[in-house]
Amino acid sequence: MKFNPIIEVIDDNLYIPEVRQWSEEKYRLLGAYCDIFTTSMKSKWSKLVYIDLFAGAGYSKIKDTGKIVKSSSLIALSLPNTFSHYIFCEQDPKRFLALKTRIERDFPDKNVKLIHGDSNNLIHEVKNAIPKYSKESTVLSFCFVDPYSLNLDFQTLKILSQNYNIDFLVLLALAMDANRNMDIYLREESERIAKFIDNDRWREDYEKSKNKSIIHFLGSKYDSNMSNLGYKEPAQKQEIRSNVKNLPLYHLAFYSKHGLGNEFWNKIKVYSNNQYSLPF
Numbered sequence: 001m002k003f004n005p006i007i008e009v010i011d012d013n014l015y016i017p018e019v020r021q022w023s024e025e026k027y028r029l030l031g032a033y034c035d036i037f038t039t040s041m042k043s044k045w046s047k048l049v050y051i052d053l054f055a056g057a058g059y060s061k062i063k064d065t066g067k068i069v070k071s072s073s074l075i076a077l078s079l080p081n082t083f084s085h086y087i088f089c090e091q092d093p094k095r096f097l098a099l100k101t102r103i104e105r106d107f108p109d110k111n112v113k114l115i116h117g118d119s120n121n122l123i124h125e126v127k128n129a130i131p132k133y134s135k136e137s138t139v140l141s142f143c144f145v146d147p148y149s150l151n152l153d154f155q156t157l158k159i160l161s162q163n164y165n166i167d168f169l170v171l172l173a174l175a176m177d178a179n180r181n182m183d184i185y186l187r188e189e190s191e192r193i194a195k196f197i198d199n200d201r202w203r204e205d206y207e208k209s210k211n212k213s214i215i216h217f218l219g220s221k222y223d224s225n226m227s228n229l230g231y232k233e234p235a236q237k238q239e240i241r242s243n244v245k246n247l248p249l250y251h252l253a254f255y256s257k258h259g260l261g262n263e264f265w266n267k268i269k270v271y272s273n274n275q276y277s278l279p280f
Helices: 023-041 072-077 093-106 123-128 154-161 174-179 192-196 202-208 214-228 259-271
Strands: 047-052 059-062 068-070 085-090 112-116 139-145 166-172 237-241 248-255
Touching: 023 047, 023 059, 023 068, 023 072, 023 139, 023 166, 023 237, 023 248, 023 259, 047 072, 072 085, 072 093, 085 093, 093 112, 123 154, 139 154, 154 166, 154 192, 154 214, 166 214, 174 214, 192 214, 202 214, 214 248, 248 259
Parallel strands: 047 085, 047 139, 085 112, 139 166
Antiparallel strands: 059 068, 166 248, 237 248
């Protein structure tokens, strides 16, 4: 692999959120896919668009080691073959300001659209920022979705994908959130899982599938929803585990409407340190 997505940087006195060491695995997979995506597609499409719905601050500090590295948004900006357009959405004010400052300082020549707010609420603004497709100007997009929990409405991806060529890499917080907080989500007043899988009757469906864990239940429902949007079943979900007790945390799920996308994803998984996968 020519491009190393784990890019160490020095403290620039801007806000830097802390993450755990396993986040490097996520950055490695994301960066490897972006690299093969832009390298292979640059001559086939007029415009390549990178979308990050939870864009972060641009830098992350690895709590376990103290190392500071570029996070998803700045990894995508640092590719040898860059995207032609970038769309970043971030809700947290400290993260947004840090990201904006770093982009203006280090990537002033890049075509970047910054959107401050919750991507669930601002998805139409995100979508409107994607260049329009025409016979003279073809557009292919890749969207990274990295929520901290199940705070991602499925309607968000549904709206974004309509009438656009977009591949998705989605962090599904099935173990670190759904499994741990199931007692909360089962309460009638909680709408979190209903929005996550776009199903108000999910409790009834879950009761009928008691032979399955909540992780498998939600993973299957998500795949089914994406399939209904025209996306192929992902070849595999990459499971990310903690480096302390080897506990499952979340899955990175790749979705594409084209076989070539899944082919790319399978190729880059060899760069993962942990070869865990969980087919649903």
